[in-house]
Amino acid sequence: MKAFGKSILRTVAHSKSRSAAVFAIVALGAGFAAGVFSVAPQMRETVDGYLDDRNFMDVQIVSTLGFSENDAKAVRAEKGVEAVMPTRQEDVISRVAGEDVALRIHALPEQGAEDAGAGSMNRPLLLSGRWPRSADECVLDSAQFLPEKSLKAGDTVTVEEQGGKSLLKAKKFRIVGFVESPAYLSYVYGSTDIGNGQLSHFLYVPPQAFTGPDYTCLYVRVKGAAALDCFTQEYRDAVAPIRSALEKAGKRRASARRAEVVADAQKALDDGRADYGAQKQSAELRLSGAKAKLDEAAAQLGRNRAQLAGSEARLAEGKSALAEARASYAAGQKTYAAEKRKAQGALAAAEEKLKGARAELDAARKKLADSETRLADGERRLAQAQAELDGNRKELEAAQAQLDEKGKQLEEARSQLDGKSAELREAKAEVSRNRAAWSAGAGKIAQAGDALAQLEAAGQGGSSDAEALRKTISTYEQQGAALSAAESKLADGKRQLAQAQAELDESGKQLDGARQQLDAKKKQLDEAQTQLDEKSAGLKTSRAELESGNSELAEKKTELERGEAAYRRQKADAGAKLEAAAKELDEAEAQLSGQSAKLAEAETQLESGKARLASAEKDLEKGRSDYESSRDKARRSLGDAKAKLDAAQKKIDAVKEPVWYVLDRDKNVGFHSFTEDAGRMEAIARMFPVFFFLVAALVVLTTMTRMVEEERSEIGAYKALGFSKEAVARRYLIYAVMVSLSGGLAGVVAGCLTLPSACWNAYRILYAAPPISPPRMDWRNAALSCLLAAGIAVAATLGSAHAALSEKPAALLQPKAPKPGRRILLERIPLLWKRMNFSAKVTARNLFRYKKRLVMTVAGIAGCTALMLTGFGLQDSVKHIVSYQFSSVYRYNLDVSLQEGGVSGEVSKLLNDKSRVAAWMECSSRSSDTSNASSPGGGTVSAYVVVPKNAADLPEFLSLRERVSRREVPFGKNSVVVTEKLASLLGLRPGGRIAVEDGAGKRQVFTVTGVTENYIYNFVYIDPALYRAATGRGEESNEILARGASGDAAARTRLTRDLLKQEGVATATFLDDISSSFDSIVRALDIIVLIFIFCAGTLSFVVLYNLTNININERAREMATLRVLGFTVRECEAYIYRETTVLTAIGCALGLALGVYMHAAVVTTVEVDICMFPRDIVPRSYFWSILLTFGFTGAVDLIMRPRFRKIDMVESLKSVD
Secondary structure, eight states: OHHHHHHHHHHHHHTHHHHHHHHHHHHHHHHHHHHHHHHHHHHHHHHHHHHHHTTOOSEEEEEEEEEOHHHHHHHHTSTTEEEEEEEOEEEEEEEETTEEEEEEEEEOOTTOTTOOSTTSOSOOEEEEEOOOOSTTEEEEEOGGGSGGGOOOTTOEEEEEEOTTOOOBSOSEEEEEEEEEOGGGOBSSOOBOSSTTSBEEEEEEEOGGGBOSSOEEEEEEEETTGGGSOTTSHHHHHHHHHHHHHHHHHHHHHHHHHHHHHHHHHHHHHHHHHHHHHHHHHHHHHHHHHHHHHHHHHHHHHHHHHHHHHHHHHHHHHHHHHHHHHHHHHHHHHHHHHHHHHHHHHHHHHHHHHHHHHHHHHHHHHHHHHHHHHHHHHHHHHHHHHHHHHHHHHHHHHHHHHHHHHHHHHHHHHHHHHHHHHHHHHHHHHHHHHHHHHHHHTHHHHHHHHHHHHHHHHHTOTTSHHHHHHHHHHHHHHHHHHHHHHHHHHHHHHHHHHHHHHHHHHHHHHHHHHHHHHHHHHHHHHHHHHHHHHHHHHHHHHHHHHHHHHHHHHHHHHHHHHHHHHHHHHHHHHHHHHHHHHHHHHHHHHHHHHHHHHHHHHHHHHHHHHHHHHHHHHHHHHHHHHHHHHHHHHHHHHHHHHHHHHHHHHHHHHHOOOOOEEEEEGGGSHHHHHHHHHHHHHHHHHHHHHHHHHHHHHHHHHHHHHHHHHHTHHHHHHHHHTTOOHHHHHHHHHHHHHHHHHHHHHHHHHHHHHHHHHHHHHHHTTTBOOOOOOSOOOOHHHHHHHHHHHHHHHHHHHHHHHHHHHHSOHHHHHSOOOOOOOOOOGGGGOHHHHTTSOHHHHHHHHHHHHSHHHHHHHHHHHHHHHHHHHHHHHHHHHHHHHHHIIIIIIBOOOEEEEEOTTOOOHHHHHHHTOTTTEEEEEEEEEEEEEEEETTOTTSOOEEEEEEEESSGGGHHHHBOOBOTTTOOBOOOSTTOEEEEHHHHHHHTOOTTOEEEEEOTTSOEEEEEOOEEEOOOBSOEEEEOHHHHHHHHSSOOOOOEEEEEESOOOHHHHHHHHHHHHHSTTEEEEEEHHHHHHHHHHHHHHHHHHHHHHHHHHHHHHHHHHHHHHHHHHHHTHHHHHHHHHTTOOHHHHHHHHHHHHHHHHHHHHHHHHHHHHHHHHHHHHHHOOTTBOOOOOOOHHHHHHHHHHHHHHHHHHHHHHHHHHHHOOHHHHHHOOO
C-alpha cells in the first residue's frame, strides 16, 4: 500500500491542472454554500447583539388615553415583566431643506441618556456632538441622511404641533448632536398620520421638554428575553404570554384610567367654570365704568361747543374790518402802480432812443473798421501782386535768353549732321565699287580653288604653284572680310545718322513749343499789369471815402453824450417820486399785516377748537363704538367660554374606556423589515447553492470520468496483479476526497469570512447597525458544505470508476476500441451538408461523434449561463418592482388620507382647481385580514380593502389588467378584484370566494370576479353598491387618489402644504416620496444580487476552463496527428476552438431557457407576503449572460493557447488510447 499511496501522490503531481480545476470547482461550490448559509445567521446575531446592547424593548404599549404612573405600576406588577420605561413622544411638522416633513420627537430616559440600567430602554447611540441639557436642545438622527447635510450642529429646528396638541414647552430646538436609535433600525422610519404620511427624521429631547404628567407610551422588557435570540421562535414564545397578560392588564386598568382622565378633566373644567364666573363679573364692572365715562364726555362736549360759537362771531367782525383796510391799501397800490408805469414809460422811451443812437454809432464804427481792414488788406495784396509780377517778368526774360542760346546750338548741330551725311554717301559709293570688283574676281578664285584641289589630289600640294594658289585665295578672302567690315561700319553710321536726325527734329519741336509758351506768359504779364494799375486807382478812392466817414462818426458821438446826460437827470427825478410813494404803501402794508396776523391767530385758535371738538366727538363716537364692541365681544367671549365648557363637559361625559395596543418587536418597522430581509437571504441560501452544487457535481463527474478512462491500462494492471476492485476504487476515492476536502476547506474558510460581511455591508445601506466584527466561521454550515462537497466528489468518482472496474483485466490492458464511424444527422440533410466547408464538416462530426463529451460540455455551459441569467433576472425583478408599481399600476401620483367627516368643501374646492389637480376620486381604504372562504382551515393574509365612491372612477386611477395576458380586468357592477399576490397566497381565482372584515369587524364573503397585476401590498377592490348590499351600510371616504397637474417640485410642495392646512386632511403624499423609500431597499438588494452574479461568473469561468482542459488532454494524440499532417498551430487551435464556440452557443441557448425557469423559482422563493417581484427579464440581461459566457470562453481559449504549443507530437503519437 506504500507504493499504492505514492501512486496517488504521483497522480496529483502529474495532473496539476485537473486537480486545480476540481479544487476550484469544489471550493467555489462549498465556499458559496457555506458563505450564503452563514449570511442570515450572522446578520441576525449582529443585530441581536446591537439591540441587546442598546436595551431595545421587547414590548411597546400605546393607549387611546395615554398612561399615568398608576398604569406603569400595574405593568411592573405583572409577572414576567423585568422593567418598564414610561416615556413621551409626539409627531410634529418641521421644514427641512425647503420641504415640510414629519418628525417624531422622543423624550430621553429620565435616568439620563447614558444610563445602562434595565429601565432605560431604546437608548440612542451618540454619533457626534453631545447630549441635550436644556428643554430647547435636541439630538437629531444621523446627518448623513439629511439632504445635502442641510442641518448641522448649532442649527435650529422649528416644529409645529398638530391636532391642537400642546405637549412641548418649546417650539424651537437647537441641534447639539447626532444619533442613531435601535427604535429606528431601518432608515425607512415608518408612517405617521400627519404631513405626507412618512416619517422623515426623529430627534430626542430631555424629558423636561414635554409638559404634563401623562405618558404617551410604555416600553417593557421581558424577564429572560435578553438571553434569547430575538429572531427565534423561543424568543417569540417567551414574549407572547407577557403580551397576553399586558392586554388583560389594560382591560383591568381601563375603568380606573378613564376615571383618572375624567377626574383630571372635570377638575380642569370646574376651574374653568370658576374662571368663567370671575371673568363675567369683571367684564360687567368694566362695562359700567366705561358707560359713566362716556356720559361725562358728552356733557363736556356740549359746553365746548357753546364757547366755540362765541369765538366764531368775534372772528367774523375782525375779518370785516380787515377787508376794508385791504380795499384802501389796494387803491393806493393801484395809484402807485400807474405813476410807476408812467415814469417807467418815459424812461423806457428815452432809453430806447439812446439805444438806437448807440446802435447807429456802433454800426458806423464797425463799418469804418471793416472798411479800414479791407483797404489795408487790398493794399497789401496789391503790393504782393506787383512783386510777383516783377519776379515773373525777370524769369521770362531769362527764359528768352535760354531759348535763343538753344536755337543757336540747334543750327550748329544741323550743320554737323549735313556734313556727316555727305561723308556717308561717299563711303557708300566706295564700298559699292569694292563689292563689284570683289564679285568679279569670284570666278577666278573658284578656278584657283579647283586647281589647288587637283594639285593636292595629284600629290603636289607642296609645290610652288599650289602655294601661289593658296596665297591668291587667302588674299581674296581677306578682301571679302574687309569689305564686310566696311559694309557693317557703313550700316552703323546710317543708324547713328538717323538717330541724330530724330533727336535734332525732337529738339526743334521742343524749342518751338517753349517759344510759344514764353509768348503766352508775356501776354499774361501784360494783362496782370493792367489789372494792378486799375486796382491801385480804386484803393486811392476808398482811402478818401474812409477819411470822410471818420469825421461824421466824431459828430454822432458828441450828440450821443448829450442825450445820455439828459436821460440820467430824468431817471433821478422819477426815482425820488416813486420812492416816496412806495414808503407810504409799506407803512400801510405793515398795519395790514399786523391786523391779519391777529385775525389768523384767532382763526387758528378757532380751527383748533373746531378740530378738538371734532376729535372729541369722534372719540365719543369711538368710545361708544368700543363700548358696544367690548360689550358684544364680552358677551360673545362669555358665550364661547360657556359653550366650550358645555362641550368639554360633553367630551368628559363621552370619554370611553381606553384600549391598550400591546406591540411586540415585529410591529417595529425597522425590526420587521430586517426580519424580512434576513428571511429573504435564507430563501436565497436555500436556492442558489443547489444550482452551484449541481454544476460542480457535473464537472467533477466529467473530470473523474476522463481520469479513469486515461488510466484504463493502469487499472487493468492493478487488477492483473491481484488488487481487488475495492482497493483500486479506493485509490480514486482517496484522490477525490483529498482534492475535494482541501478545496472545500479553502472554499468554506473564504466564503464564511467574506460573503456574510459583504452581504451585510450591502444591507447596511438600509440599517443602522454595526458591521459583523470580527468575521467568524460558521462551523456547522462549513462542515455541512465540506461534507456535501466531498460526498458529491465521492459519488462522481464511484460512478466514473464503476464501469471500468467491472471489465476484465485483459480488456482493460488493451486500447479501448474506437467508436464506429456513422453518418451524423447533418449528413442526412444534403442541402445543408453540401454547403458546409471541410472545417465545418469535421467540427460537426467531432461534436456528434462524442455525444457524452457533447452532453457534459453543453450541460456545464448551460448551468453556468442559467446561473448568471438567474442573477441578472433577479436584479431586473428587484429594480423594476418600484417602476412597475408606481408608474404602470398606479395612474395617480397623489394620495390624500382624510380624518373622520369625509371631503370638506374647502378640500373639494382645492382639488377642483384644474391648474393644480388634473383629476381625483374618493374611496374608502382599510386594512383587513382576508382568507379563502372556501378553505376554512387556511391562513389569513393582511390586505387593504378599497371601496371607491364611484366604481367607474377606479380604472381611471388604477391599471386593472392581468400580468401575463395584459388583458384588462373589468371593474363595475358586482365586481370584486383581488391583486395577484393575494390570490396566490390564498389560492384564489375568478369565481373563488374571499372573506374580509368590514368596518364593524364582521366577516363578509364576496365572489372574486378578477385578478389584477400588482407588486407592492395586497388589495381587494369591491364595487360600492355590492359592498353596501353585503354590509348594510356604506363606507365613509377616508382617502383621495389624485393626479397633480404640474410636475414641478415647488408646485407639488405648495399643493401638499395647502391640502394639509385644510380641515379634515390627515396626510398628503406624492408617490415619489413613497417610491424613494423602496428605492433604498432596491439598492441594497441590487448589491446582494451583484455578489451572486460575481460568484456565478467565477464558477462559469472555472467550469469552462476545466472542460476545455479536459477536451485538449483527450485530443492530444489527435492534435499531434494534425501537426504531422501539416496543420499549423493556429489551425489546430481553430480546430478545437470552433468546437468550443459551437458548444458554447448551444449551451448558452439551453442555459437561457433553463435560466428563465430558475429565475421564476428563485423569485417566488425570495418574495414576501406584501410584495411580488416582476417575472420579466429584460433583453439586456440576456445579452450580458451571453456576452459573459462567450467572454469567459474566449478568455479560456487564450489561456489554453500555450497548451497547444507544449503538445509533444512524438510522445502523443506513442501513446495508445
